[in-house]
Every structure is written in C-alpha cells, then in structure tokens.
Amino acid sequence: MHPRAAPGLDPAGYGRQVEQAGFRALWVPGVDDAGALDALEPILAGTTRLVVATGIANIWTWEPADLASRAGGLAGAYPGRFILGLGVSHAPRVERTGQAYAKPYTKMITFLDEMPSTPAPVVLAALGPKMLELARDRALGAYPYFAPPEHTAFARQILGRGPLLVSEVGAALAPGPAGEANARGYAKFYLEMPNYANNLRRSGFSDADIDNGGSARLIDTVAPNGPERSAQRIHQHLNAGADHVVVHLVGDGGSYAPGDLGQAAELLSDLLK
Numbered sequence: 001m002h003p004r005a006a007p008g009l010d011p012a013g014y015g016r017q018v019e020q021a022g023f024r025a026l027w028v029p030g031v032d033d034a035g036a037l038d039a040l041e042p043i044l045a046g047t048t049r050l051v052v053a054t055g056i057a058n059i060w061t062w063e064p065a066d067l068a069s070r071a072g073g074l075a076g077a078y079p080g081r082f083i084l085g086l087g088v089s090h091a092p093r094v095e096r097t098g099q100a101y102a103k104p105y106t107k108m109i110t111f112l113d114e115m116p117s118t119p120a121p122v123v124l125a126a127l128g129p130k131m132l133e134l135a136r137d138r139a140l141g142a143y144p145y146f147a148p149p150e151h152t153a154f155a156r157q158i159l160g161r162g163p164l165l166v167s168e169v170g171a172a173l174a175p176g177p178a179g180e181a182n183a184r185g186y187a188k189f190y191l192e193m194p195n196y197a198n199n200l201r202r203s204g205f206s207d208a209d210i211d212n213g214g215s216a217r218l219i220d221t222v223a224p225n226g227p228e229r230s231a232q233r234i235h236q237h238l239n240a241g242a243d244h245v246v247v248h249l250v251g252d253g254g255s256y257a258p259g260d261l262g263q264a265a266e267l268l269s270d271l272l273k
Helices: 011-020 034-038 041-045 064-077 091-095 104-114 129-138 149-159 176-191 194-202 216-222 227-239 258-267
Strands: 025-028 051-054 082-087 122-124 164-171 244-249
Touching (some): 011 258, 034 064, 041 064, 129 149, 176 194, 227 244
C-alpha cells in the first residue's frame, strides 16, 4: 500500500489497518528530511509484521551519513521490517531546493559511495536501464513507479532473477466516469515529470498518448479505474516479474483514498492469503 498524505490520516492507526487487512508492506512517500523519517517509527511500533519502506527518500535532501545512521536505527529496532528506498526525484522538485538537477545517475553513485554501511536494506527507485543495473549491482533491488506492466518485464530482464522488483499501480476503484476522473487527477502530476514521461516513451507510448492529460489507453494502463481493471493490472505486473506491487489507492481528484482499503483487501484476497 502507498499512503499519500491525506487530511486527518493517523499514520500509526492506518498502519494497523493495513496490517489487519492482510497487506504486507506500507510504502511512504516524501521522506525528504529527518522529521519525515522519524514519523515512520510509530507505524513500526504499532504493528507486528508490517514492513515499512521509504518510497522514496530523496537523495538531494539528505546527507549520506545522516540517512544511513537514522535508517540503521529503524532497521536495528525492527529487524526485517524496514526498507530504505532511495531515489533521485525529479528536476522541478530538486530545483525548488536551490540545487541544479545535474547528472542524477552520477549523483546516486556518489551517494551510495559516500553512504556508510547500514543494516537497512536499500532499494533504488529506477526506471531507465542504467539505474536498473545500479539497483541490481548495488542494492537489494528496484522500485519503478508509474510504469506499465511492459516496463516491469523490461526491469526484470535487466535485474535478473535474484533482486527484488517492486512495481506500482494507481488503482482508482470507483467505476465509470468518476473513477476515470480520479485516475486522471492522479496521473496529471506524474505526466508532467520528465523522468516518467521519458520512461513511458521507452515503454511504447507516444507523445500523443502523454500530452493533454494522457490518452485513454495510457490512463487505463498506469491508473486503471474500477475494481476489475485494477485487479487485472496488478496481476499483470506480478505475471511480468514483480515480486511486490504497491497499490496506490486513488480517490477524489487523484488524492489518496484510505477509505478504499477494505475494498482493496477484498478485491485482492487471492494475493493476501
């Protein structure tokens, strides 16, 4: 599960709901500072089996030694239940911090070189072949985001059989026009990010698919609406080689929909046994 910030959402309480629903992991976005990382501890403390992962920690806003130390503390306190997801983020977000988004692949290599050893398993947010190779060679595995099942197959081919491959589906469970509108609201932000747009082009989508809010085919692929299409897409990622699929519940206007947790658990009951 992937909980975007939602008004009034209690992370620890929601973590317990996710665990009780049968899901095995909770991927938390926007871990850009110590406060955001520290906020994961109550989720771990309030659950017994749930794996909590940063999805992702932005390497442009962290010092390697500080992040390694803090992540190691969580991994040590909750063995086998914390994963450190690292990523290079996106040019618009990095530039808002006053930094130039220059050579992100080199930035990741430097960050890994400078990061002290930590007991926290590391997963890299990876889309292109070079970052996927780096995830294969220097980390536990890869976490591609906002990508079609065809990309999952591509990523598995590069990673090989051993490394962890985590895919993601934006699932707008409301059927019909309401669900499609929610899916488009969710996709709008990501389609404006060059990293995601370029990856969609590599995966066979054209500029016409990506422009103007996304074609019907593209939206149905990355953010299916309705229970049946959502479940189908999740299974397609698993069949393409994913070990784990992050289910991003999409509600009104593209916002996170924590209230859909029970419906998602029922829909995916075959995977939660």
